[in-house]
Amino acid sequence: MADSADAAAPLVELRNVRKSFGDNVVLDEIELLVAPGEAIVIAGPSGSGKSTMLRCINGLEEVDSGSVLFDGERVDPRSRTIGRMRADIGMVFQQFNLFGHMTVLENVMLAPVKVKGVERDAAKVRARELLETVGIPEKADAAPADLSGGQQQRVAIARALAMDPKLMLFDEPTSALDPEMIREVLDVMRDLARGGMTMVVVTHEMGFAREVCDRLVFIDEGRIVEQGPPAEFFAAAKSPRAREFVDKIIHH
Ligand SMILES: Nc1ncnc2c1ncn2[C@@H]1O[C@H](COP(=O)(O)OP(=O)(O)O)[C@@H](O)[C@H]1O
Ligand SMILES: [Mg+2]
Known part of the structure; x- marks a missing residue:
């Protein structure tokens, strides 16, 4: 994490990102930095904009305003360099699509x-x-x-x-799996993170978040509501929406 003056530049940088589909504001003033080697979890209710955020990071969606940078370069789906940038970003979906x-x-x-x-x-x-x-x-x-x-x-x-x-994005990689298979996939992801891979993971797997991830980012209705160490979030989320979310995933 960026704790010294000469800390490495972020690998991913979202600055004041806004994205709407028609009247539906899906991402609203999103500010997010991911340092090289960092593993973060994005959590939030269904429809809060998690998948859209990942898709903006690898240029599958164009943002309406603000900027997305990957490795210091602007991510622009219309640019000629987008193919080369995407080749540096691995993505794993709920559906395996083999x-x-x-x-x-x-x-x-x-x-x-x-x-x-x-x-x-x-x-x-x-x-x-x-x-x-x-x-x-x-x-x-x-x-x-x-x-x-x-x-x-x-x-x-x-x-x-x-x-x-250089970066791996995971969008609910275990949501389509039978319970007994979730562990084996999370173990692979844990080893990747421990090996130093930079990862942005959308998941509701709290154990994984706590054990493996440096930071949890909670998003609701397209806004980052709070972020911090996963253990703190689960123990004492600050916002009512986040507490409601934690209660739901604990008791589901
Ligand atoms: N291609 C699209 N066209 C129109 N609306 C979309 C599209 N993709 C996502 N949305 C809408 O954007 C919102 C956020 O979706 P999404 O990013 O998939 O949320 P999450 O992954 O958190 O469940 C939802 O209201 C969804 O219906
Ligand atoms: Mg999604």
Whole structure:
């Protein structure tokens, strides 16, 4: 975290970001800095703007006003450099979106070969390493449909890592999983964070937030309502909306 005068520049910087869909103000004066190596959790009720915020960070949505910077460069969906920037940002969704007609290994190799022009043999070696990292090396030649949801999500993480991203965005990565598979995915994410990956994670998994994340950012109706150490947030959220939210996820 930025605690000294010569602290590293933020990897992600949102400055006064506003975004509406028609009359619906979805992001309102969002200010967010993410330091290199930091892992943060974005929490908030459904419809509060969490996914939109992630999509603005990697330029899948254009902001109405304010600015988004990634690694010091403006994120602009219309710019010619957006493809190169996106290649540095891995994204993992609730739905794994693996290619069903390819093996697990081919799924992980695809982007490096297609987007970065990595040679197939090298991409294959790297893909095998990554399947090792996410704990399913034995599934390399399997079809995605033959994997459990937890295994498929771990392949999706390996696929994102195959591009050697500087930043990983996770949008409710365990929300579609059966309870017994959530742990295995969170463990992979925890190891990534401990390995120094910069991560922005939308999740309701409080244990993960507390154990792994440096900071929790609570968003409601498009505004950042409060932020701080996850443990403090769960123990004593300050705003009524945040307390209501914590009560709901604890008792659900
Ligand atoms: N492409 C879109 N077009 C119109 N409205 C959208 C679009 N994407 C999101 N919204 C609206 O923006 C609000 C925030 O959505 P979202 O960012 O998905 O919230 P969250 O991820 O916190 O549930 C919701 O009201 C949603 O209906
Ligand atoms: Mg969402």
